[in-house]
Amino acid sequence: MASHSNQKVDIHDEVNYDPTVWVPKVHSHGTSDIWKKFWILLVLTIIDVVFYFVMEPSMARNIIFIALGVVKAIYITGTFMHMKHEKLGLASMIVLPMFFIIFFLVWMMYEGNFWGSF
Amino acid sequence: MSTQTIPKSRTWGGGNSPFNVSYGKLMMWVFLLSDAFTFSSLLIGYGAIRYSNPSTPIEQIESLDLGFGENIQEKFAAPGVDAHHGEHFIPALRELTVFSEHQWPSPDLVFNHFPFAHGLHLPLIFVSLMTLILILSSVTMVLGVEAGQRGDEKAVSKWMLYTIIGGFMFLGCQAWEWTNFITAGATPWANPYGPPSFAALFFLVTGFHGFHVFSGVVLNIIVYINNLKGTYAKRGHYEMVEKVGLYWHFVDLVWVFVFTFFYLI
Known part of the structure; x- marks a missing residue:
């Protein structure tokens, strides 16, 4: 077993690891994907602005904005936060709770509509 | 050792994670999930109160x-x-x-x-600019993370510096926005535009997000200085850049939804 601190330990060792310093080996996925996602995010934001000026305010427009926000969130978490390269267990632990919150968000906006009408 | 038949990395023996990430990174993810819950509760409250008014x-x-x-x-x-x-x-x-x-x-x-x-009547233009600044600073951050994965110390410094500048630019924009809003007479309990909860929620949610941006800039500066001192090169990996990067991207992610709820809807 690798001992703690003062001795030289292999921080990447998968078998005889020291949990206090262990980190997995990482490798770069290059920069082309990052720039591609930047342009996608930029275009999605421009689409947001276009919808804002072209379409009249309505619940349908709100849902379009939220859907575009979710698409942006997928690209930011997936590529920028490296989630698409993580293990499925980690990804689902983080993404699933947030996925269900989207329904709560839309539902409470709809629900709020009725609060003033009693 | 001879009794061990499967590598420990595939088990959950209280040692390293089956998710194949270090303890620090896993905890950063858990923190971000809890922070996402906090922001969700703010935005859910906003959505409900917004639509309880005509x-x-x-x-x-x-x-x-x-x-x-x-x-x-x-x-x-x-x-x-x-x-x-x-x-x-x-x-x-x-x-x-x-x-x-x-x-x-x-x-x-x-x-x-x-x-x-x-x-001049220029709706949405300023916040779109703020969104662009934050997305760009997210890109420079992830380029810094990528440089760290290659062990390129100089490139990490360069991209971290750009990210810090982007963070300050965003904070400056937000300060300008708040100044405008406050000089128009908006306070957390009254405002000239509409129901009192309008400005209250604006201050609460953009303030909470702005404080996250500020904390992110502070963390980025710490990582930048550590990198200049050669701490990560000595350590043999740049995972701290990745962990702070996760936080910074989260701040960008929250802004996507603050932008959607406060300025678009």
């Missing part, structure tokens, strides 16, 4: 006949009054009951300022 009728907004880039201070100044000084747009809209406690103000009529374009 929206400003579209006909009322159209009757103002505002052109994009039009000088609204001149347009709504009373005849014979100096249109270049003082606020004329908000009092006029209160007079017309477009701004009133009984309806939620349209973001079009509230967030329509742009620096050095005093009095």
Whole structure:
């Protein structure tokens, strides 16, 4: 077993690891994907602005904005936060709770509509 | 050791994670999930309160006949009054009951300022610029993370510096936005635009997000200085850049939704 601190330990060792310093080996996925996602995010934001000026305010427009926000969130978490390269267990632990919150968000906006009408 | 048949990395023996990430990174993810819950609760509350108030009728907004880039201070100044000084747009809209406690103000009529374009009607342009700044600083951050994965110390410094500058630019924009809002008379308990909860929620949610941006800039500066001192090169990996990067991207992610809820909806 690798001992703690003062001795030289292999921080990447998968078998005889020291949990206090262990980190997995990482490798770069290059920069082309990052720039591609930047342009996608930029275009999605421009689409947001276009919808804002072209379409009249309505619940349908709100849902379009939220859907575009979710698409942006997928690209930011997936590529920028490296989630698409993580293990499925980690990804689902983080993404699933947030996925269900989207329904709560839309539902409470709809629900709020009725609060003033009693 | 001889009894061990499967590598420990595939088991959950209280040692390293089956998710194949280090303890620190896993805890950063757990923290971000809990922080996402906090922001979700704020946005859910916002959505519900926003729609418990009636929206400003579209006909009322159209009757103002505002052109994009039009000088609204001149347009709504009373005849014979100096249109270049003082606020004329908000009092006029209160007079017309477009701004009133009984309806939620349209973001079009509230967030329509742009620096050095005093009095011009430019809705959404300034926040779109803020969004662009934050997305760009997210890109420079992830380029810094990528440089760290290659062990390129100099490139990490360069991209971290760009990210810090982007963070300060965003904070500057937000300070300008708040200054505008406050000088118009908005406080957490009253505002000239609409129901008191309008400004209260604006201060609460953008303030909470702005504080996250500020904390992110502080963390980025710490990582930048550590990298200049060669801490990560000595350690043999740049995972701290990745962990702080996760936080910074999260801040960007939250802004996507703050932008959606406060300025678009």
